[in-house]
Amino acid sequence: MGLKVFNSLSRKKEDFLPAEKGKVKMYVCGPTVYAPAHIGHARSAVSFDVIYRYLRYRGFDVTYARNYTDVDDKIIARANELGIESGKLAEDNIVAFDSDMGALGVLLPPIRPKATETMAEIISLAEDLISKGFAYELEGDVYFAIRKLSDYGKLSGKNIDNLEAGARVDVDTRKRDPLDFALWKAAKEGEPSWESPWGKGRPGWHIECSCMCMKWLGSTIDIHGGGKDLIFPHHENEIAQSESATGLKPFVRYWLHNGFVNIDKVKMSKSLGNILNIHDALETNTGEAIRFFLLSNHYRSPVDYSAESLKEAGAAIERFYKTVERIHLEGQVAPESSPAAEALQKKMTPIVEAMDDDFNTAGVIGLLFKEITRANRILDEARDAGVEGLSADNRDELGVILALFREAGGFLGLFTTEAESYLNQRKASPPVKAEEIERLIEERKKARQNKDFKKADEIRMGLLERGIELEDNRDGTRWSLKTDI
RNA sequence: GGCGGCGUACCCAAGUGGCUAAGGGAGCAGUCUGCAACACUGCCAUCCAGCGGUUCGAAUCCGCUCGCCGCCUCCA
Numbered sequence: 113m114g115l116k117v118f119n120s121l122s123r124k125k126e127d128f129l130p131a132e133k134g135k136v137k138m139y140v141c142g143p144t145v146y147a148p149a150h151i152g153h154a155r156s157a158v159s160f161d162v163i164y165r166y167l168r169y170r171g172f173d174v175t176y177a178r179n180y181t182d183v184d185d186k187i188i189a190r191a192n193e194l195g196i197e198s199g200k201l202a203e204d205n206i207v208a209f210d211s212d213m214g215a216l217g218v219l220l221p222p223i224r225p226k227a228t229e230t231m232a233e234i235i236s237l238a239e240d241l242i243s244k245g246f247a248y249e250l251e252g253d254v255y256f257a258i259r260k261l262s263d264y265g266k267l268s269g270k271n272i273d274n275l276e277a278g279a280r281v282d283v284d285t286r287k288r289d290p291l292d293f294a295l296w297k298a299a300k301e302g303e304p305s306w307e308s309p310w311g312k313g314r315p316g317w318h319i320e321c322s323c324m325c326m327k328w329l330g331s332t333i334d335i336h337g338g339g340k341d342l343i344f345p346h347h348e349n350e351i352a353q354s355e356s357a358t359g360l361k362p363f364v365r366y367w368l369h370n371g372f373v374n375i376d377k378v379k380m381s382k383s384l385g386n387i388l389n390i391h392d393a394l395e396t397n398t399g400e401a402i403r404f405f406l407l408s409n410h411y412r413s414p415v416d417y418s419a420e421s422l423k424e425a426g427a428a429i430e431r432f433y434k435t436v437e438r439i440h441l442e443g444q445v446a447p448e449s450s451p452a453a454e455a456l457q458k459k460m461t462p463i464v465e466a467m468d469d470d471f472n473t474a475g476v477i478g479l480l481f482k483e484i485t486r487a488n489r490i491l492d493e494a495r496d497a498g499v500e501g502l503s504a505d506n507r508d509e510l511g512v513i514l515a516l517f518r519e520a521g522g523f524l525g526l527f528t529t530e531a532e533s534y535l536n537q538r539k540a541s542p543p544v545k546a547e548e549i550e551r552l553i554e555e556r557k558k559a560r561q562n563k564d565f566k567k568a569d570e571i572r573m574g575l576l577e578r579g580i581e582l583e584d585n586r587d588g589t590r591w592s593l594k595t596d597i
Numbered sequence: 598g599g600c601g602g603c604g605u606a607c608c609c610a611a612g613u614g615g616c617u618a619a620g621g622g623a624g625c626a627g628u629c630u631g632c633a634a635c636a637c638u639g640c641c642a643u644c645c646a647g648c649g650g651u652u653c654g655a656a657u658c659c660g661c662u663c664g665c666c667g668c669c670u671c672c673a
Contacts, residue, residue, distance in 0.1 A: 123601085143673075156673040186671070265600095268668075274599040275669065317671085339673030344600090346672095370673070371602090372666095379667080408610070408621080414603080414666070421609065424622055431621090434635075466611085475611050478620035485620095485637080492637050496629085565631055572633075583634050590635095 115170060115468045117335075118412060120343060120367040121267055125470055130334040131365060136172045137329040138164065140221070141321060141338035141346070144181040145205035146190045149212045151373045151388040151402075151417055152339070152380060158403055158525070159370040159411040159471075160337045161218045165523040166467055177223035177328045179321060180206050183314050184227075188303055198304055199228075212390040215399035217525040223328050227320040231306050234315045234323045237357055238295040238308075246356040250286050252298030252311045258291050261352055267367060268344035293349055295319045318349035322363075326354060336364040340371055340412075371414045388417060398537070401426035404526055407473040428481075429526075429534075435484045436517065436531035441587075442491050443502060443510045447530070451511040459483065459516050473524060480520060487513045495586075535592070543579045543593075553582065553589050 115128040130136045140160045143153050160178070167174045182202035191198035210220060227234075238254050241247035247256045258264045258272070265272055275291060294316035299305035305312040325333060331354070338347065347367065354363040372379065375386045393402055405425035409415040439445050466475035487510055494502040521527030529537075556571040572582050575591070583590050 141673080144671085150673085152673040154673085159673090184671090269600050270669070271599070340602095341668070341672055344668065345670090372673075374666085377665095381672085410611080412602095413610095416609085418609095420622090424609075428621060431635090438636085472611075475619075478611060481620050488636055489638090492629085495636090560631080563631075569632070581634075584630075584632095585635070 116470055117366055117368060118470045119365075120369050121362075121364075123269075126366070128366065130172070131332055134171070134173055136167050136174045136335060137333040138167070138174055138176045138335040138337070139321075139325045139329055139333055140176075140178040140336070141342055142178040142180050142224075143205075143209055144184050144186060145202045145209060146184065146186040148205065149209045149390045150380065151375075151390065151393065153209070154213070154216055154218075154390050154402065155373050155406050155411075155415070156337075156339050156370050157213045157218045158216055158406045160368075161525055162407065162411075162473060162523065163335070163337070163368070163471055164219065164221070165525060166471060169523040175223070175329060176221045177225060177324065178221040179324045180209075180224065180226045181317070181320065182206065182226045182228050183304060184317060202228075208391070212394070215394055216390070216403045217399060217528065219525070225324040225328060227315060227324070230320060230323050230327060231315070233327050234319050235296075235306075235308050237319060237323050237326075237353065240357050241295065241353065244356065246352075247295055248288070249310050252296075252313060253294055254296035254310060255287055255292040256295055256349065256352060256356075257288055258293070258352060259289050261356065264352055265348065267348050267351055270344060270348070291345075293318060293345065295353070318346055319353055321346070322350045322353045322357075325350070326358070331358040331360045332363060332365070334365050335368055336366070337368045337370070340369045343367075343369060370411045371409075374414055374416045376418055377416055393422070397422055397426055398429065398534075400526060400529065400534070401429050404429050404477075407524060407526065408477055410474055411471060432480075432484060432517075432527060433529075433531040433534045435487050436514070436527075437535060438491050439487055439510050439514055440531065442495065443487075443507060445507060445510045445514060447514065449511045449514065451508060451515050455508065455512045456515050456519070459512060460519060463516075463520050467523070476520060476524065480517065483513050483516060544575065549575065549580055549591050553591065556582075557589065 116125045117128045118124070119126050138160075140156070143149065149157075157178075164174060164176050180202070183198070187202055188198050191201040194201065206226075214220070238247060241256065242249065242254065246260050247254055265275075272291065296308060296310060296313050296319075297316060298310070299312040299314060303314065305314055325336070336347070336350075351363050355361050373388075374380065375388060378386065380386055380388065390402070401422060402425070405417075405422050406415065408425065440447060463476050463479050466472040466479065469475075490502075490506045490510060494506065517527050552571050552575060556568045559565070559567040559571070575582060579593060581592050583592070
């Protein structure tokens with residue numbers, strides 16, 4: 113039994129064996145920071161965050177890097193539109209990106225290189241490729257000659273000749289082959305640029321990832337991740353550059369790619385205007401609900417976003433925390449209690465097996481919800497029998513379930529908030545003043561004591577119309593914001 | 598045209614050769630409750646797009662058909 117991962121290179125699930133036992137070198141393509149982060153960025157970030165967390169949980173010593181592409185055509189174009197410097201735009205978006213991802217519980221990768229901070233390596237790699245005959249200079253540009261490689265296309269399964277047949281007309285007829293890609297681009301007027309042996313210019317898109325990867329992790333890494341759309345040409349070109357420069361194959365042992373997010377069944381795109389920004393999504397949903405929604409699907413499958421599905425995710429999270437709160441209050445089990453190791457292990461085993469199977473987070477969530485039902489059943493039975501009805505065995509099991517949530521939640525990056533504070537956070541800015549709600553609850557309590565249920569119901573309905581939901585339970589009445597927004 | 602993926606109940610979604618096809622939401626019937634909500638219990642796919650094939654045995658492997666989608670151009 114061990115971890116298996118789906119490798120895009122072989123198109124199969126393979127046993128995961130890093131080059132060096134116990135150590136994992138992992139690189140993920142980060143965002144090009146020209147605009148705020150959207151749900152697609154979130155999917156990639158969350159997917160690889162879980163992979164990172166789980167590898168560590170499994171005892172690997174993980175060196176993890178995720179880059180920011182901070183110089184690029186789109187950044188320059190956007191900065192010009194806004195009339196600000198492209199460097200400033202990039203910096204602002206990096207800060208916003210980290211903040212948005214943080215709200216989704218994404219850990220900050222320990223190594224976060226930027227293209228602009230890797231210029232020396234980029235130039236040196238391009239020179240190296242020229243001297244080895246894999247690249248050529250053309251009027252201040254430098255191109256990689258893909259015909260020099262017999263195995264170009266191995267990651268994406270492309271046949272170069274078929275690609276050529278279907279390729280669009282390339283304006284740049286100077287290149288030796290239409291598929292040759294730029295390692296270095298000569299600067300145009302007013303663009304940010306760096307000195308190089310070929311004059312002022314800036315790097316092409318693909319070379320920066322090769323350089324950052326090799327600079328921080330070495331010539332061969334274990335995991336390289338990114339969205340499925342990056343397979344061609346970006347990752348294909350990274351392989352070409354890196355393997356040609358070092359002569360070492362493979363550059364990457366396991367290529368992992370996450371699937372897309374569709375919005376109401378169609379691909380998210382600027383032309384359709386259906387980009388869902390994380391910042392906007394966070395206005396009406398907790399970050400945890402968004403994360404839960406993403407993890408309810410396997411990371412390689414396409415996921416279809418809708419307001420409805422996000423709402424369901426929020427309800428599921430709430431159910432989880434309500435159960436945890438019940439375990440604390442009714443079960444009298446302390447949050448930090450540590451149960452017998454064997455008992456925990458028994459419940460953890462199927463969860464670990466699901467994660468070992470190419471990070472099946474959706475399967476894990478299914479298993480966790482079985483435990484939620486189990487915990488509620490124990491508590492219901494105890495309640496029906498009186499508090500004394502909670503046997504030592506039952507209490508132990510609740511302790512195990514809590515520990516299970518803590519452990520699985522640790523690598524899912526879910527359920528990490530204290531239950532009481534999660535349940536309270538949604539009350540931060542209620543449409544009705546908290547004091548007024550409390551006052552009405554008190555008034556309703558008196559009415560109920562006097563069996564004036566008509567009045568009691570009027571109060572409850574009145575609050576409901578204003579977006580406040582009341583729930584009676586043994587210990588009194590609690591209120592919450594109506595989930596249906 | 599080339600390459601790849603997907604099609605599991607009303608909706609979302611695990612499962613990829615072998616006990617009764619996870620889990621969530623919705624719905625229905627109960628328990629609890631003054632009522633409601635929450636929670637719990639039961640019901641809800643003899644069947645996994647369709648048709649063939651391999652096998653003692655397939656949702657899971659193979660072939661074909663239909664439908665949907667992605668990549669081949671910047672894209673997470």
